[in-house]
Amino acid sequence: MQRSRRWFLRASALWSSALVACRGKGEAPAAEPRALGAAVSPYGSRSRFEKAARFFNQNTKVPLEEASSRTPLHDTYGIITPSSLHFERHHSGVPEIDPATHTLTIHGLVDRPLEFTIDELKRLPSVSRIHFLECSGNSGSEWRGGSADSDVQRIHGLTSCSEWTGVPLALLLRECGLRPEATWILAEGADASKHARSIPIRKCLADAIIAYGQNGEPLRPEQGYPIRLFLPGWEGNSNVKWLRRLEAMDQPAMTREETSKYTDLMADGTARQFTFDMEPKSLITRPSGGDTLGGAGVYELTGIAWSGRGAITRVEITVDGGATWQAAELMTPVLPIAHTRFRWSWKWDGRDALIASRCADDTGYTQPPLPELIKVRGMNSQYHNNGIQAWKVASDGKITNGNRG
């Protein structure tokens, strides 16, 4: 309700600025503030008029230390997610870690086991990369025919995009003298449950980062302060937060998080394991479920597309349930393994419509309709839904989840 009102208000705000433009010269705008504003401050905060917030279900048996919170995709712009709105998924709460005493230990199949302080990691050659991070459970409620939650944040809010700064893991492994028989690296956090995942060595040597920076400042505690493993394009769970230890091994450890969880159950009862890639996906975020359009006319359709395997090359929009598709405009920057913003002007005729986006990446993969994924994987795979999200626009302007039959 609040959201649909906001959508309408935005349109009327445009109208009032048009009125302002018509006002005679020399007349002071009535609402211009005349009193002194606030003084400078040490750490900024947003306007008190802005309310976008992460969503989490409080009415659940899941303890909130083991819960997730979702990014308000409808109310974010561009490609960067504010750190304060980055989605969360913790397994035993957010630990408070003193960077002065926290260390990263690299051991196992290396010639020189080494323990690094955070200050030492920051003295090493660094990289800064803009990448999305998505939980593999994102959009998981759609596998069984579309969720009753019709809102882009609740359905798809477990993806966010940040600039991550840190040390390439390959550099640290070189310093430690990684042995050729090392094929996996166990990454382990310092949280209460000592979250642990086994990572294939090729990823560690390719583009893995030991990140200490997010969007120009130190990582937020919810994102692994003071350091996390960052694996571009790979499922969120493997990007171990509060990283304390990396052990080079000749086999995966088969931790709980890579056997009983984060494995994808197929219809035949087998389960796919080590499904790390986040495949190409796109969403129309505005307008989307929960919005109400204020009558026929032109609307800005905008959303995000991303691929864990490369750069987005194309986003297309349908407003007739997939019968025809038109190319959307990709807004710069278009970066590999990053949220990519797209836009398209829609002239709505005021009739029932089914709108959706689909994307393609530079490997040639095109985002499939969800039924195609279900045909191959069944309805129980829980993770890795990158199917097309449709939104149903009713003639009264109300928008709901178009994935529901």
Next chain:
Amino acid sequence: MGIAGRTAAALTLALLCTAPLAGSPEQSPSFAVGHTPSPEHLKAIDIEVTPDGKGLAPGSGNAAAGKDVYTRRCETCHGLTGKEGPQDILVGGKGSLASERPLKTVGSYWPYATTLWDYIRRAMPFDHPGTLTVDEIYGVTAYVLFMNGIVGENDTLNQTTLPQVKMPNRNGFVADPRPDVPVHRK
């Protein structure tokens, strides 16, 4: 070669050689940061257990002993018989994985018994991880496996026997075949 020459050669060798003198803390060779972790530090953090049993601590337990630990430390979250919740269901679900409503439990889904021991030591009980003794971990592992009909009530689990436990879904996992849907190259 004179003494001076030998000393110079030895020094050169020492400089070239990356191995440190015994007991001296080593650093990253290119950037001279970091230090060799102490054996105590490594012992404290090197906690994972692999399917071959490497990493299991010496000790033992059986289901009969583990029942008491389960009742005191696990039952509130996992239920009287491991089937009630409210948190993860531990028992049952055998044969359900290919059905419309699969039930993924330790008995029906977990491929390795060592993972159970590792996870209990690593993360359980949820609100007080790290408070079970090694024998309690063996005992409660045995009890969860016993409730699933995988071990007997008096079977002793230890460093040798736990890795030998054959889990029903041991061969239920496959590698990632994606992309698994037709790609529409233009």
